[in-house]
Amino acid sequence: MPILSTTDLNVSRLCLGGNVFGWTADEDQSFAVLDAYAAAGGNFIDTADVYSAWAEGNSGGESETIIGKWLAKRSDRDQIVVATKVGMLAGFNNQKRDTILTSAERSLKRLGVDHIDLYYNHLDDPNTPLEETLAAYDQLVKDGKVRYVAASNFSAERLAQALEIQEREGFAKFVALQPEYNLVSRDKFEGDVQDVVARNGLATVPYFGLARGFLTGKYRPGVEVRSPRAGAASKHLDEHGLQVLEVLDDLAETHQTTVAAVALAWLAQQPTVVAPIASARTLEQLSDLTPLLDFELTQAEVDRLSAI
Numbered sequence: 001m002p003i004l005s006t007t008d009l010n011v012s013r014l015c016l017g018g019n020v021f022g023w024t025a026d027e028d029q030s031f032a033v034l035d036a037y038a039a040a041g042g043n044f045i046d047t048a049d050v051y052s053a054w055a056e057g058n059s060g061g062e063s064e065t066i067i068g069k070w071l072a073k074r075s076d077r078d079q080i081v082v083a084t085k086v087g088m089l090a091g092f093n094n095q096k097r098d099t100i101l102t103s104a105e106r107s108l109k110r111l112g113v114d115h116i117d118l119y120y121n122h123l124d125d126p127n128t129p130l131e132e133t134l135a136a137y138d139q140l141v142k143d144g145k146v147r148y149v150a151a152s153n154f155s156a157e158r159l160a161q162a163l164e165i166q167e168r169e170g171f172a173k174f175v176a177l178q179p180e181y182n183l184v185s186r187d188k189f190e191g192d193v194q195d196v197v198a199r200n201g202l203a204t205v206p207y208f209g210l211a212r213g214f215l216t217g218k219y220r221p222g223v224e225v226r227s228p229r230a231g232a233a234s235k236h237l238d239e240h241g242l243q244v245l246e247v248l249d250d251l252a253e254t255h256q257t258t259v260a261a262v263a264l265a266w267l268a269q270q271p272t273v274v275a276p277i278a279s280a281r282t283l284e285q286l287s288d289l290t291p292l293l294d295f296e297l298t299q300a301e302v303d304r305l306s307a308i
């Protein structure tokens with residue numbers, strides 16, 4: 001299993017996205033997906049306090065609560081790497097000291113654990129001094145409530161600035177970045193952001209690894225997909241997207257694997273990437289993703305996909 005940058009966290013090559021739990025997957029379905037993921041060798045679960053506040057009847061925290069109930073049924077909490085985030089839930093959507101400290105307590109309670117393995121600053125907050133934000137994360141690490149801290153959705157400039165402050169003040173440093181990154185959405189990460197990540201030895205844990213389902217190959221011309229993600233996912237169905245699907249189809253056939261596993265393998269094999277995040281709401285969907293756990297493309301195949 002790869003090690004997450006400078007940490008002692010051993011994580012599986014597929015990180016399981018948790019925003020489906022309590023949204024498109026009810027509690028029983030979520031337990032089934034989590035059980036199957038762990039049985040296949042997965043141990044890295046991604047959630048956030050805000051998941052999934054946007055679903056009807058929800059107010060946030062539903063995903064953490066389900067994961068907490070699932071963990072409570074198991075005896076291997078120490079083998080599971082639990083990542084959660086703060087900063088996007090209504091009423092807690094900033095990076096002020098009090099928000100971070102209070103939200104961490106609420107997440108610990110919902111997850112039913114005494115520490116969070118990886119705690120993300122979900123969204124950069126330009127209205128709070130970085131010094132205040134980073135001191136709060138450092139406090140959580142010193143108090144043993146969080147093992148490692150990480151950033152999500154940061155620009156290259158702000159990430160570099162945050163890392164400089166952490167170094168200067170002797171604060172716990174970000175060990176990872178969680179950006180949007182996949183085969184059909186590369187601009188936001190490749191280049192400046194990736195350079196800062198690489199220069200500072202951070203790990204990349206990209207989200208939307210499947211471009212909201214597009215990279216499973218289920219969005220095709222003339223096919224209607226029923227999913228709350230369909231509007232955004234089907235935007236990738238342009239000339240470039242079709243070219244990507246054509247090569248993914250070809251490589252999936254060559255390796256007798258799934259289109260999703262090939263797309264995720266390309267991502268897992270990009271510089272600095274340790275484990276792509278992808279979610280599944282059913283066992284059938286998950287079984288298309290878990291081949292990634294022990295599947296690699298050749299460098300020539302990676303280059304072929306990168307060149308599109």
Ligand SMILES: NC(=O)c1ccc[n+]([C@@H]2O[C@H](COP(=O)([O-])OP(=O)(O)OC[C@H]3O[C@@H](n4cnc5c(N)ncnc54)[C@H](OP(=O)(O)O)[C@@H]3O)[C@@H](O)[C@H]2O)c1
Pocket residue numbers: 016017018019020024046047122152153178206207208209210211212213214216218226227228229260277278279280281284285286288289
């Ligand atoms: N840091 C951030 O700001 C941020 C933002 C977004 C997400 N995230 C994290 O990243 C995770 C992944 O994002 P995501 O779940 O939105 O997108 P994704 O992983 O790119 O797409 C997953 C979705 O694709 C569909 N899918 C998966 N496997 C499939 C299969 N085998 N066949 C057909 N469809 C399949 C399912 O949606 P349908 O069945 O509904 O089509 C599934 O929920 C989230 O759970 C969350 O943990 C982080």
